[in-house]
Amino acid sequence: MDCNKRPENMARITTVELANEFIEQQIKLIKEQVGDRKVLLALSGGVDSSVVAALLIKAIGKQLYCVHVNHGLMRKGESEQVIEIFKNGLDANLIYVDATDRFLGLLENVSEPEKKRKIIGNEFIKVFEEEARKLKGIEFLAQGTIYPDIIESDGVKAHHNVGGLPEDLKFELVEPVKLLYKDEVRVVGYALGLPKGMVDRQPFPGPGLGVRCLGAITRDRLHALREADAILREEFDKNGLATKVWQYFIAVPNMKSVGVKNDKRYEGWPAIIRAVNTVDAMTATIEEIPYSVLHKITERITHEVDGINRVLLDLTPKPIGTIEWE
Numbered sequence: 001m002d003c004n005k006r007p008e009n010m011a012r013i014t015t016v017e018l019a020n021e022f023i024e025q026q027i028k029l030i031k032e033q034v035g036d037r038k039v040l041l042a043l044s045g046g047v048d049s050s051v052v053a054a055l056l057i058k059a060i061g062k063q064l065y066c067v068h069v070n071h072g073l074m075r076k077g078e079s080e081q082v083i084e085i086f087k088n089g090l091d092a093n094l095i096y097v098d099a100t101d102r103f104l105g106l107l108e109n110v111s112e113p114e115k116k117r118k119i120i121g122n123e124f125i126k127v128f129e130e131e132a133r134k135l136k137g138i139e140f141l142a143q144g145t146i147y148p149d150i151i152e153s154d155g156v157k158a159h160h161n162v163g164g165l166p167e168d169l170k171f172e173l174v175e176p177v178k179l180l181y182k183d184e185v186r187v188v189g190y191a192l193g194l195p196k197g198m199v200d201r202q203p204f205p206g207p208g209l210g211v212r213c214l215g216a217i218t219r220d221r222l223h224a225l226r227e228a229d230a231i232l233r234e235e236f237d238k239n240g241l242a243t244k245v246w247q248y249f250i251a252v253p254n255m256k257s258v259g260v261k262n263d264k265r266y267e268g269w270p271a272i273i274r275a276v277n278t279v280d281a282m283t284a285t286i287e288e289i290p291y292s293v294l295h296k297i298t299e300r301i302t303h304e305v306d307g308i309n310r311v312l313l314d315l316t317p318k319p320i321g322t323i324e325w326e
């Protein structure tokens with residue numbers, strides 16, 4: 001039997017009962033596969049890796065070693081949430097690596113989008129590899145591969161950052177949610193007791209805010225982007241848009257315009273709102289945002305975020321615009 005093929009008769013996991021059944025089954029399988037050996041997991045804080053972490057903690061506890069790499073391009077509060085939930089809440093073996101300076105150092109003066117992506121991806125593997133080498137006796141690598149990753153690629157999570165570990169770091173894979181669709185992973189996440197903010201998280205690209213801080217990244221502009229993005233998310237949440245819009249974020253280009261603040265000339269960057277709906281991210285439509293919400297967001301961002309003096313709305317569907325700006 002092809003273990004990468006979802007059986008025809010496998011019921012869609014839509015209820016807590018079905019999720020619990022799945023969890024019990026997986027705990028048994030994980031214990032059988034791993035025994036008393038050690039497992040490593042790159043925990044980004046995204047839905048898939050978080051659910052895999054919670055599942056493994058339930059099955060094998062401290063035999064799981066989670067590594068969370070903060071590349072300095074996370075959204076506001078994300079790394080803190082990973083530490084709070086997994087280290088403080090679930091008592092996980094969590095290794096937190098703040099690699100902000102490494103990433104931002106390498107990205108300095110790099111403006112070409114694909115180059116930026118490559119630097120971020122390669123450095124991520126390097127940091128993860130360093131941590132993997134420090135830990136002795138790891139035999140397994142857990143991954144949050146889900147069924148669409150298998151269908152759409154050759155079985156390797158296409159954008160999965162640990163896909164490129166060197167040959168001598170060979171681990172057997174543990175992929176407990178590889179036959180599940182995203183909606184099922186979320187139901188399992190709820191059943192495992194993960195908080196709503198983590199289970200319902202919108203997709204976030206591996207290179208993070210790096211592809212939204214357009215052109216060569218600077219710390220001040222990255223900071224402005226992170227703060228503006230946090231305000232957008234807060235207002236979407238408050239106004240019931242967080243559950244209606246598939247992906248929404250701010251992009252900040254490296255250009256300034258003239259404005260006025262406190263009766264003085266104030267040059268600042270524009271914050272561009274992108275809010276799209278899609279089924280598979282191949283095409284996307286523009287969600288209509290009430291003007292009252294847009295006004296509120298504009299007022300908050302321009303008053304609360306240093307360096308931003310305008311707020312713009314991107315009305316471009318995909319195609320022709322990609323969802324991300326870079």
Ligand code: XMP
Pocket residue numbers: 117159203204205206207247281318321322323324325326
């Ligand atoms: P685009 O911009 O291609 O994005 O319309 C489609 C979806 O993919 C996400 N995306 C990425 N995810 N690494 C990722 O893990 C990347 O380099 C990357 N680029 C885009 C994007 O956020 C959207 O959901």
